[in-house]
Amino acid sequence: MPVIGTAGHVDHGKSTLIQRITGRNPDRWAEELERGLTIDLGFAWTTLPNGIEVSFVDVPGHERFLKNMLAGIEAIDFALFVVAADEGWMPQSEEHLAVLDLLEVRHGVVVVTKSDVVEPDLLELAMAETEDHLAGTCLASAPVIAVSGATGAGIPDLLDAIADHLPLRRDDSGRPRLWVDRAFAVPGAGTIVTGTLLEGSLSVGDTVVAYPRERSARVRGIQSHETAHSMVEPGRRVALNLAGIDHHDLRRGEMIGLPEQWVTSDRVVASLRKARFVQDLDRRGAYQIHIGSSAHRVEMTGLRGTEAVLQLATSIPVAVGDRFILRDTGRKLVVAGGRVLDPSPGRTKRALAAATRIDPSSPPDEIADTLLAIRGTETMSRLAAESRGGSPSQGVVIGDTALTEDRFGDLSVRASKLAREEHAAHPLRPGVPLATLAERLRVTAPVVEEVVARSADLVRRGPDVALEDHEVGLTVAQEEAWQRARERLAASLSVPVASELGLEPDIVAMKLRSGDLVRVSTDLLYLPEQIEAIKARLATMESEFTVAEFRDRSGLTRKYAVPILEWSDKEGLTVRRGDVRRIR
Numbered sequence: 251m252p253v254i255g256t257a258g259h260v261d262h263g264k265s266t267l268i269q270r271i272t273g274r275n276p277d278r279w280a281e282e283l284e285r286g287l288t289i290d291l292g293f294a295w296t297t298l299p300n301g302i303e304v305s306f307v308d309v310p311g312h313e314r315f316l317k318n319m320l321a322g323i324e325a326i327d328f329a330l331f332v333v334a335a336d337e338g339w340m341p342q343s344e345e346h347l348a349v350l351d352l353l354e355v356r357h358g359v360v361v362v363t364k365s366d367v368v369e370p371d372l373l374e375l376a377m378a379e380t381e382d383h384l385a386g387t388c389l390a391s392a393p394v395i396a397v398s399g400a401t402g403a404g405i406p407d408l409l410d411a412i413a414d415h416l417p418l419r420r421d422d423s424g425r426p427r428l429w430v431d432r433a434f435a436v437p438g439a440g441t442i443v444t445g446t447l448l449e450g451s452l453s454v455g456d457t458v459v460a461y462p463r464e465r466s467a468r469v470r471g472i473q474s475h476e477t478a479h480s481m482v483e484p485g486r487r488v489a490l491n492l493a494g495i496d497h498h499d500l501r502r503g504e505m506i507g508l509p510e511q512w513v514t515s516d517r518v519v520a521s522l523r524k525a526r527f528v529q530d531l532d533r534r535g536a537y538q539i540h541i542g543s544s545a546h547r548v549e550m551t552g553l554r555g556t557e558a559v560l561q562l563a564t565s566i567p568v569a570v571g572d573r574f575i576l577r578d579t580g581r582k583l584v585v586a587g588g589r590v591l592d593p594s595p596g597r598t599k600r601a602l603a604a605a606t607r608i609d610p611s612s613p614p615d616e617i618a619d620t621l622l623a624i625r626g627t628e629t630m631s632r633l634a635a636e637s638r639g640g641s642p643s644q645g646v647v648i649g650d651t652a653l654t655e656d657r658f659g660d661l662s663v664r665a666s667k668l669a670r671e672e673h674a675a676h677p678l679r680p681g682v683p684l685a686t687l688a689e690r691l692r693v694t695a696p697v698v699e700e701v702v703a704r705s706a707d708l709v710r711r712g713p714d715v716a717l718e719d720h721e722v723g724l725t726v727a728q729e730e731a732w733q734r735a736r737e738r739l740a741a742s743l744s745v746p747v748a749s750e751l752g753l754e755p756d757i758v759a760m761k762l763r764s765g766d767l768v769r770v771s772t773d774l775l776y777l778p779e780q781i782e783a784i785k786a787r788l789a790t791m792e793s794e795f796t797v798a799e800f801r802d803r804s805g806l807t808r809k810y811a812v813p814i815l816e817w818s819d820k821e822g823l824t825v826r827r828g829d830v831r832r833i834r
Contacts, residue, residue, distance in 0.1 A: 251474075251486045252416050253446050255307040255326030257350055259340035263363035264332045265292060266399035268306050271409070272296040293444075293487060295475045299406075300413045303475070305446070305487040306330075325429065325446035325543075327417050327485065329358030331389060335368045335376040335396065339383050345584050348525040351387040352587020353573050357417045358392045360384065361408060366398040386526070425511045425639055426450030427567075428488060429542035430460075433500035440470070441497040443506060444489045445543065449638070450508075452490070453481040460495065461505045461567040462514040467495040503544030505567050513635040514565035519592040519605035522558050522576065528585045531558075535585075541566065541574040548576075552602050557591065559602055568593045569636050570617050571610035592624065593636045614640030626657035627693070648700045651693070661691055662701050666708060666717065673720050678728075678756035680763070681716030728757055739777050743784065744810055747773040771813035784814060788823060794830050 256264040268274070274294040292308035307326055329350050333343055350358070362377050377394050384390050393411045397404030428445040436442050452458070456469045471491035472479045482488050490506065505512070524531060531553065539548040544566060552559030568590055576586040591608045595601035604624045608617065618633045618640030630650045633642060646658045653661070668690055672682045682690075688698045702708045702715055709718045724732060735751040748758065758775070761767040768776050776784070787804045795803075801811040815831060818824040824831045 251303055251305060252327045253305045253307060253325055253485060253487065254328045254330055254412070255355075256330045256332060257346040258332035259334070259337070259342040259346070262332045262334035262337065262340075262343075263399045264330075265308055267330070267332060267361060267363055267397065268292070268294050268308050270399045270402060270405060272306060295487065298409055298413045302413060302416065304328075304412070304416070305475070307446070307487075325448060326355060327357060328412070328415070329355045329389065329392075330412075331358055331360045331392070333360070333362050333376065333380045334364045335362050335373050336364050338376050338379055344383070344527065345525075347383070347387055347389065348527070348584050349575055349587070350389065352523060352525060352575060352584070354388055356388045357415055358389050359408065359411045359415060360389060360392050360394045362394060362396045363399055365396040365403060366401050424450055425635075426452045426456075426458075426484075426507055427512070428452070428490070428506040429544065430500060430504045430506060431502055431543045433497045433502070435497045436491075439491050441467070441492045441495055441500065442489055443492060443497075443500055444487070445506070447482055447484050447486050447488045449484050451481055451483050452488070452506075454479075457509060458490075458492070458506050459509045459512075460500055461507055461512055462565045463504070465495055465499055466509065467492040469493075503542070505542060505544075507567065510631060511635060512567040512569070513594070513632050514567050515594040516562045516565040517595065518560050518562075518568060518590050519552075519595045519602055520558055520560055520574070520588045520590050522556055522586045522588040524586050525584055528583075531586060535578050536580045537585075538577045538579050539574050540577060541568070541572060547579075552599070554602050557602055557606055558588075559595065569638050570608060570621070571638070592621070594632070596625065614638050615643055616640070618642045619644055622652055622654060627651065627653045646700070649694070649696050651697055653697070658701070658704075661693065661697070662705050662708075664691060665698065665701050665715070666705065669708060669715055669717050669720075673717060676756055678722055678724070678754075678760045679714075680711045680722060681714035681720065683713055684710070684715050685713075687715050722760060724757065724760075728754070732757060732761070736777065739775065739780065743776075743780060743804070743806060745774060745776060745780075748775050749773070751775070770817040774810070774813055784818075785823065788818060788833065791833060794832055796829055796831070800831075 256268065258264055272294040294306045295304065297303045331347065331350065333339060360380060362373065362380060365373050373396055377396060381394055384392065395404055395408050395411055397408050426447065427449040428447045430443045430445050432444040434442055452469060452472065454469050454472055457466060458469060459466055469490055470493040472482055473489040474482055474486045522531065533550045533553050537548050537550060539546050539560060539562065546566065547563040549561045550558050551561045570590055570593060572590040574588055575584055576588065577583065578585045589610050591610065592601065592605040595605060607624065608620050614637045617637035619642045621633055621636060622628055622642045622645055630647065630652050633652060634640060642652050645652050645654045665687060668687060669682055672679065684695055684698055688695045691698065702710055707718050708715055731752055735753050738751065739745050758767065762769060765778060768778060768781050770776055791800060791803060797811055797815060800815060801808055804811065815824065819826050822834060824833060
């Protein structure tokens with residue numbers, strides 16, 4: 251269902267025209283009705299003579315309410331550009347046309363209204379002047395039709411022109427996206443949000459998320475043009491009845507979508523196109539970005555030709571190709587429009603240049619390929635969200651992580667280097683713990699596992715990663731130190747504490763791994779044969795015994811008896827019940 255949006259200077263008859271076409275007054279606030287001035291977005295609908303049902307979004311024309319106008323204009327498929335015959339081209343006519351042109355709204359009809367209040371010569375002059383102003387814009391080839399909202403003159407011709415120039419139906423990307431323009435409560439129904447469903451389909455029962463704050467809700471009911479639907483497709487004005495969320499927790503500018511299908515960002519690289527009445531863009535200007543139905547303060551932190559880095563004051567759900575308007579808040583003027591190229595660029599200066607490789611009009615899979623080529627590595631879920639469902643056709647995919655072949659090769663080289671450095675620094679260790687290697691490479695453990703699996707010189711040794719030719723062995727001096735420590739340990743169960751054995755920590759770790767040592771406590775190390783001796787002494791104890799009784803039977807002091815029994819508990823040889831232990 252096409253969405254038709256009005257545009258034009260204040261009091262040029264936009265609302266009157268829509269009321270004449272649809273039989274509905276789009277102005278919904280009492281103040282609007284009293285003042286005869288559209289302040290906020292208005293909505294209406296009708297069925298054209300050829301049977302096509304259309305929605306109308308009526309936007310305010312007064313410069314004070316331009317922000318409200320921009321909240322509704324992005325969702326339109328077709329422009330109804332209005333110029334009053336008695337006043338002709340006005341400042342807001344130029345600015346509204348600039349908005350349509352910058353958003354590349356290429357379908358529309360230009361309507362010269364109030365034809366009943368001027369002489370034919372003046373009407374003809376107004377139409378000619380309007381055509382001159384349209385030259386070089388997206389509506390340059392649009393038909394120009396004179397009508398009277400008051401008398402209905404010209405309305406049949408206008409409806410025929412609308413039907414002849416309506417665009418094709420929107421594609422269903424499978425990723426629903428509805429920018430909220432109203433949120434309110436209805437007694438007995440609860441929370442209602444309205445907006446235009448730009449992409450994807452929604453059904454009753456769907457779990458949805460309000461981005462960017464990611465508050466969840468369930469679609470309890472759907473209406474479009476006051477008719478209930480179980481499912482709606484893109485391109486319709488929609489009212490969603492949401493359960494599980496209060497209307498106070500929703501506001502204009504938020505976006506309704508499905509869980510995990512969209513990601514947010516507060517920094518983008520975008521292509522910019524200046525409005526035709528703007529000479530230059532100054533990076534130091536005070537700007538506001540209008541995207542969807544939202545508006546946010548933004549800084550231009552980089553500018554290179556027609557591309558810019560935009561830093562937003564808040565994160566928003568954004569994807570490649572999203573269109574936006576840039577407004578200078580100081581001059582209160584629309585100065586540029588553009589499209590998002592890279593929704594979450596890197597922080598380097600190269601990110602600005604790299605983003606020029608992205609073509610927003612490419613198929614989603616090609617966009618995903620380009621984003622991956624720029625970043626080297628990215629999650630599949632983010633690539634899908636930012637490319638509107640794309641999946642890279644090249645590179646290496648491991649779980650939710652995608653890497654280019656170059657990045658994967660670089661990881662393999664770096665992993666080998668880190669393993670070599672670990673072997674040099676700690677020759678007695680079997681390798682680098684896989685988790686540590688993943689942290690140093692800044693990737694996930696599954697990625698490291700795949701790197702090792704494909705490597706020609708890396709191998710897994712238990713939880714560690716090592717070079718295949720790495721062998722663990724003691725030097726002559728280290729072997730002599732080990733034999734001395736072994737003799738001291740074997741002399742008695744009252745062994746020296748670990749720090750007195752004269753062994754390097756890596757030797758201790760190596761002997762613990764090989765089973766040549768058993769750690770009973772932080773300070774106590776025993777040989778395997780000593781552990782068997784301890785077990786034998788435990789076996790001589792009564793079915794129930796205390797620490798003191800074990801101390802006396804074993805001939806050990808409490809310094810040894812307590813940690814030995816605590817070790818025994820952990821090993822499952824004994825069970826402690828208060829001050830008494832039982833043999834298992």
